[in-house]
Amino acid sequence: MKNKWIAYPYIVWMILFTVVPILLVLFYSITFRDGLGITFTLENYKRFFDPVYIGVLVHSINLALISTAICLLLGYPMAMIIAKSPIGYRNMLILFFVIPMWMNFLLRTYAWMTLLERSGLINKFLASLNLPAFNIMYSNSAVVLGMVYNFLPFMVLPIYSVLIKIDKNLIEAAEDLGADGLKVFREVIFPLSLPGVVSGIIMVFMPAITTFVISRLLGGGQFTLIGNLIEQQFLVAGDWNFGSAISMLMLVLILLCSSVMGREDKDEGGVGLW
């Protein structure tokens, strides 16, 4: 290919900000530093396989899975509705989805805090109607709500972009062969939209499993997720070696997940992560 040099800034960028940091993290994770100097060890990894930490991991996976599932259940019908709307209307709906993303992620999460608080807007409204207060702040439900709210567009958009490309003739062909609406969806539309579903799941699951902001703000710190654990090791405990080891384990876990999903995807010519 000509103009190879156009890619050079990107390659430099990738090396500086992705490859080098990952290698550093790897280095920290397999070393231990004491007064005598640096020794190589797998002790950091061993430490993670403690029931307490495994519990944190299971809890994180659980919440991420629940959020991903809710995103899929909400996002798929939304994507279908958008894809079926007339073009002008469609762009407006997409815009509505994208506009909140222009706002800072932290701000949006703080906004939920003020909504959900004991004396927040929702409870004030309920109180004015003499209804019982609604307390989900600092619970798993609040964390899941925050994840679903923040990550839903990452589910809707990939599914939408696949749905919009499905050849209308295929749907007509299925109807022609005697399939009613439900069967057309089950046999044709859904299977053909799988690449979008797969990338949607990956794009929601990955940030959901590693988030520490949502769990800290809406979970109130008592529900530690794997992201908070890593954050604590670096910022509170100052144990960079253990923090790095957990990060590497997460990296491997995520790569494994997405490669399994990506394989599903490959036959359809979709884009997997590798």
Add this chain to the structure above:
Amino acid sequence: MERNIIELRNVCKDFNGHRALNDVGFYVRKNEFITLLGPSGCGKTTTLRLIGGFEQVTSGEILFEGTDITSMPPYKRKVNTVFQKYALFPHMNVFDNISFGLKVKKMDKRLIEKKVKEMLSLVNLKGFEKRSINSLSGGQQQRIAIARALINEPEVLLLDEPLGALDLKLRKEMQIELKRMQQKLGITFIFVTHDQEEALTMSDKIIVMKDGKLQQLGTPEDIYNEPKNSFVADFIGESTIIDGIMHEDYLVEFAGRKFKCLDKGFMKKEKVDVVIRPEDIKVVPTREGMLTVTVESVIFKGVHYEMMVRSNKHVFKIHSTEMVHASQEAGIIIGPNDIHIMKKERVADEK
């Protein structure tokens, strides 16, 4: 007495205020091979889609064996369609594509397998069950699309320019094969094409359309030999169309000379279109001809030569096995049989 299997009555169809079909009415008899023929944008595909149920009529009605199916959804109609771009399901293999319709009807598995086998041998693709759609050539995909429609044993098969994407040789083969299948299975075919030769080769009946209006309905011979207006004449086969004046019954004047013809029933001195097929003009030595012409161009076409010849202001197209060199003189003879007289379409009707 043959039955009418499909009948359209006064069908109109608008798209965003644009009239795509204007008062179209015709019927199709059982086991007929009928072709909708016309240039692109003439409404032939719209007509087919209305019969398939993919579009709804603006007004008028569509009958299937005498019952009104105008607002019946496609999946309830006893017709199946072969789509222009085949529309095979890319996520299924050949077997799953062909068996789709039967699986939807929850037919017994073993019976489905048997029927798919039969269909594959009908379309000459034995043993292709496990192949993926993407590994097939255009011609093979075409056959699978036909098999997928035919396995449902539809009363009527709709074909939307199914041969358009194939190369010439393959297209000729498929034309013969489609005709063979239609005769063997006794299914009514409604075929859409813009290729007049294809229409003439395959059809029992041809419907010529233009600008959403039906122009002529008849057998290929009728349409070729007795085109109803100059549009049909021009569209079906090549022809020379020139202005003429009808002097009396059986006598027409054009190109500065009076000719005997077989047409009558025109007003005295009525202006008419005279249509002459290029193969109907005989080339003879100058002094034997009815008209003396100068040859303007000669093109070798394989079986014949195509010559453009001029007599005063009038240019004729001639197909002949005899060749006259360019810029030489020759005579031409046009027999009464070969002159087709058509009423002038009033300009007011056009727009």
